[in-house]
Amino acid sequence: MEVVPTTPTKVGSQLSSIPSPKVESRSPRQYKRRNTTTPLPQWQRDSLTPLTLPSRDGRSHLTSFYKENIRELNQLQDIMFQKKALLDTLTDELNECRSKYEDVEFKWETLREEKMLKCQQINLKSNELTKLKEEQESKRKFMKDGHELHMQQLKAKNDADLNRTANEYRSKIEVLKFAKIKKFQNERDLLLNSVENARNKMAMNDEILKDMLQERNTEHCSTKEKWLQDYQERWRENTRINEETSDRIDALTQEITGILKPKAAKESAKLEQTMKKFKGLQDKLAEYEAETIALREEIARKSRETNDLKKCRNELEEYIESTKIELEQIHDIMIKEESMRRTLHNELQELRGNIRVFCRVRPLLPEENSSSSLINVHEFCDDAGNQTIEVKKNSGSSPPYIFRFDKVFTEEETNRDVFKEIGQLVQSSLDGYNVCIFAYGQTGSGKTYTMLNANDGIIPATINHIFSWTKDLKERGWRYDVSCQFIEIYNETIADLLRDENKLLIASSNEDTVTNLKHEIRHNTETRETTITNVTTCSLTSEEAVDGLLKRASKLRATASTASNERSSRSHSIFIVHLSGRNLVTGESSKGVLNLVDLAGSERINTSQVVGERLRETQSINRSLSCLGDVIHALGSSDASKRHIPFRNSKLTYLLQYSLAGNSKTLMFVNISGNPGHTNETLNSLRFASKVNSTKISPNTSHKVSVSMY
Numbered sequence: 001m002e003v004v005p006t007t008p009t010k011v012g013s014q015l016s017s018i019p020s021p022k023v024e025s026r027s028p029r030q031y032k033r034r035n036t037t038t039p040l041p042q043w044q045r046d047s048l049t050p051l052t053l054p055s056r057d058g059r060s061h062l063t064s065f066y067k068e069n070i071r072e073l074n075q076l077q078d079i080m081f082q083k084k085a086l087l088d089t090l091t092d093e094l095n096e097c098r099s100k101y102e103d104v105e106f107k108w109e110t111l112r113e114e115k116m117l118k119c120q121q122i123n124l125k126s127n128e129l130t131k132l133k134e135e136q137e138s139k140r141k142f143m144k145d146g147h148e149l150h151m152q153q154l155k156a157k158n159d160a161d162l163n164r165t166a167n168e169y170r171s172k173i174e175v176l177k178f179a180k181i182k183k184f185q186n187e188r189d190l191l192l193n194s195v196e197n198a199r200n201k202m203a204m205n206d207e208i209l210k211d212m213l214q215e216r217n218t219e220h221c222s223t224k225e226k227w228l229q230d231y232q233e234r235w236r237e238n239t240r241i242n243e244e245t246s247d248r249i250d251a252l253t254q255e256i257t258g259i260l261k262p263k264a265a266k267e268s269a270k271l272e273q274t275m276k277k278f279k280g281l282q283d284k285l286a287e288y289e290a291e292t293i294a295l296r297e298e299i300a301r302k303s304r305e306t307n308d309l310k311k312c313r314n315e316l317e318e319y320i321e322s323t324k325i326e327l328e329q330i331h332d333i334m335i336k337e338e339s340m341r342r343t344l345h346n347e348l349q350e351l352r353g354n355i356r357v358f359c360r361v362r363p364l365l366p367e368e369n370s371s372s373s374l375i376n377v378h379e380f381c382d383d384a385g386n387q388t389i390e391v392k393k394n395s396g397s398s399p400p401y402i403f404r405f406d407k408v409f410t411e412e413e414t415n416r417d418v419f420k421e422i423g424q425l426v427q428s429s430l431d432g433y434n435v436c437i438f439a440y441g442q443t444g445s446g447k448t449y450t451m452l453n454a455n456d457g458i459i460p461a462t463i464n465h466i467f468s469w470t471k472d473l474k475e476r477g478w479r480y481d482v483s484c485q486f487i488e489i490y491n492e493t494i495a496d497l498l499r500d501e502n503k504l505l506i507a508s509s510n511e512d513t514v515t516n517l518k519h520e521i522r523h524n525t526e527t528r529e530t531t532i533t534n535v536t537t538c539s540l541t542s543e544e545a546v547d548g549l550l551k552r553a554s555k556l557r558a559t560a561s562t563a564s565n566e567r568s569s570r571s572h573s574i575f576i577v578h579l580s581g582r583n584l585v586t587g588e589s590s591k592g593v594l595n596l597v598d599l600a601g602s603e604r605i606n607t608s609q610v611v612g613e614r615l616r617e618t619q620s621i622n623r624s625l626s627c628l629g630d631v632i633h634a635l636g637s638s639d640a641s642k643r644h645i646p647f648r649n650s651k652l653t654y655l656l657q658y659s660l661a662g663n664s665k666t667l668m669f670v671n672i673s674g675n676p677g678h679t680n681e682t683l684n685s686l687r688f689a690s691k692v693n694s695t696k697i698s699p700n701t702s703h704k705v706s707v708s709m710y
C-alpha cells in the first residue's frame with residue numbers, strides 16, 4: 001500500500017518560500033504596546049527624520065516645498081506605520097504558523113517512517129499470500145481431477161444399473177400388455193355376441209308390436225264409435241240437465257235477489273254491529289286486562305300491606321292484652337278510689353255544713369224603674385267562707401241591714417254560675433244522700449227562674465248532669481236507675497203534676513186543682529224511705545224526656561191558674577228525683593233522693609184583708625213556710641238530735657222528713673228582688689233565711705237578726 005503525501009508538504013514548501021523579514025519576532029500584543037509607547041527603531045527613525053533646512057536663499061523655497069509635502073508626508077508616514085503594524089501582525093502569525101508547521105512536519109516524518117515500515121510488512125505478507133494461493137491452486141486441481149474420476153466411475157455404475165432395471169421393466173410391461181390385450185379381445189367377443197342376440201330379439205319384438213298395433217287399431221275404431229254414441233247420449237242428457245239447472249239457477253237467483261239478499265244485507269249489518277260490538281268488547285277486554293294487571297299489582301300491594309297490618313294487629317293485640325290487664329288494675333283502683341271519693345266528698349259537704357243558704361238577687365225587670373239600688377253585695381270572704389249582703393230600708397243615712405250567707409249571687413250572675421256552686425250537692429244525691437234544694441222568696445223574686453228556667457234552671461241542669469255523671473260512673477261499675485216525680489202542695493193538698501191528663505178530673509172552676517185520687521205521704525221507718533200514693537213516677541231515660549215532663553207539668557199548673565192568681569205563687573212545687581245505684585263489681589248500692597223545691601211566694605198578706613178561699617190559701621202558705629223555717633232551724637241547732645223536730649206541722653216538712661234529717665244535705669236559695677219598692681219583703685225574706693242559717697250568723701254583726709215567725 002502506497003501512502004501519498006498530502007497538503008502539509010505543499011503548505012510547508014509554500015511557507016518556506018516566503019522570505020522572513022529581518023525583524024525580531026514578537027506577538028501582535030507586544031507590537032501594539034510598542035506602537036503606542038515604545039520609540040521607533042533606528043532605521044525607522046532615520047527614514048522619518050524631517051528634512052534638514054537648506055540655506056537662507058533656498059529657505060523660502062524649501063519652506064513652501066516643505067509645507068506643501070509635509071502633510072502628505074505625514075499621511076504617508078501614518079499609512080506606513082499602519083502597514084508596518086499590519087506587517088508585524090502578519091509576521092507574528094507567520095511565526096506561529098511556522099512553529100505549527102514544524103510540529104506538523106515532525107509528525108509527518110514520523111508517520112512516513114511508520115508508513116515505510118508498514119509497506120515493508122505488507123510486501124512480506126503479499127509474498128506469503130501469493131505462495132499460499134499457488135498451493136491452494138495445486139490442491140484444487142488435484143481434488144478436481146480426483147472428483148471427476150470418481151464421478152465417471154459412479155456414472156458408469158449407475159448407467160449399468162439403469163439399463164438392467166429398464167430391461168426388467170420392459171419385459172414386465174410386455175407380459176402385462178399381452179395379458180390385457182387377450183382379456184379385451186375376449187370381452188369384445190362376448191359383447192359382439194350379446195349385440196347379435198339383442199338385434200334378433202328386437203326384430204322379433206317389432207313383429208309382435210306390429211300385430212298388436214293392428215289389433216289395437218281395430219279395437220280403437222270400435223271403441224271410438226261406441227264412445228261417440230255414448231257421448232252423444234250423454235250430451236243430450238247433459239243439455240237437458242243444464243236446462244233444468246239454469247231454470248233452478250234462475251229460480252234461485254230470484255230467491256237470492258228477493259229474499260236472501262235483504263236477509264244477507266240485514267245479516268251483514270248485524271254482523272257489522274256484532275263486529276263493532278266485538279271490537280268494543282275487545283277494547284274493553286284490553287282495558288279489563290290492563291285493569292286486571294293493575295288490580296293484581298294492587299292486590300299484591302294490598303296483600304303486602306295486609307301482612308304488614310296483620311303484623312301490626314298482632315302487635316296491637318299483644319299491646320291490647322297487656323293494656324287490658326293494666327286497665328283492669330286501673331279499673332280496680334278507680335272503683336276503690338270512687339268509694340274513697342264518695343266518703344271524702346261527703347266529709348267535704350259536711351264540713352261546709354249540711355244546711356247551707358245561698359242568696360240570689362234578681363236584676364231589675366224592664367218595667368221596673370229605679371235609679372238607685374238599696375242592695376250592696378260584698379266580695380266573698382275566703383277566710384270566713386261566707387259572703388255579706390247589705391240592704392238599706394231607704395236611700396237615707398240609716399244604717400244598712402247586714403246579712404251573711406254561704407254565698408250571695410249578684411244580679412249579674414247567671415243560672416250557670418248558680419249551678420257551678422250546687423253541682424257538688426247534686427253529686428251527693430248520686431252518692432246515696434238525700435238532698436233538698438229550696439227556692440224561697442216573695443212572688444216575682446226569681447224562684448221559678450232559678451229552679452225551672454228552660455235549659456239552665458237547676459232542675460233541667462241537674463238532670464243533664466245526672467245523665468253525664470251516671471255515664472261516667474258506668475266505667476267504675478255503677479249502674480243507676482233514675483226516676484222522678486213532680487208534685488205540688490197547694491192548701492196542704494198534694495197534686496200530681498205528671499198525672500195523665502185523661503185521668504185528670506178538674507173540679508169546678510171555683511175550686512182549684514184537685515184530683516179524685518188521694519195522695520198520702522207514707523214513711524218507711526226501717527228503710528227511711530218516703531212514698532206518696534198514686535203519684536206518677538217517670539223513669540228518666542233521656543234528656544228530651546225530661547224536657548217533655550217539665551213542659552207537661554208547667555202546662556198542668558197553668559191550667560189550674562186563675563186570671564187573678566198565678567198558681568205558681570201560691571203552691572209549693574217539688575221535683576223529686578230518685579237515684580238508685582248499684583255497683584256490679586263491688587256489690588255496693590246507694591239510694592239517694594234529690595228534692596228540688598220551688599216554694600210558694602213568701603210575701604206577707606194581712607190576713608184581715610182577705611177572706612174565704614184566699615184567706616185559707618194565705619194561712620196555708622204562711623204555716624208551711626214557717627214550719628219549714630222551724631224545722632230547718634231545729635235541724636241546724638247543736639242539740640238537734642235531742643230536740644223534737646216538728647216535721648208533722650206541714651205537708652211539706654212531713655214529706656221531706658227523711659230528706660231533711662240525718663246526714664241529708666239542705667240548701668236554701670233566698671231569692672230577693674233588687675227593686676227598692678220590695679225592700680220590706682226583701683228584708684223579711686233575708687231574716688227568714690238567716691234563721692235557717694242562724695248557726696253561721698256572726699256575733700259581731702251590726703244587725704242582730706231577729707226572725708219573726710209567721
Ligand SMILES: Nc1ncnc2c1ncn2[C@@H]1O[C@H](COP(=O)(O)OP(=O)(O)OP(=O)(O)O)[C@@H](O)[C@H]1O
Nearest residue numbers: 362363442443444445446447448449568569600601
Ligand atoms: N236572675 C234573673 N235574671 C233575669 N230575669 C229574672 C231573674 N230572676 C227572675 N227573673 C224574671 O223575673 C220574673 C219573675 O220571676 P219568677 O217567675 O221566677 O219569680 P217567682 O219568684 O217564681 O214568682 P212566683 O212566686 O210568682 O212564681 C220572670 O219574668 C223572670 O224571667
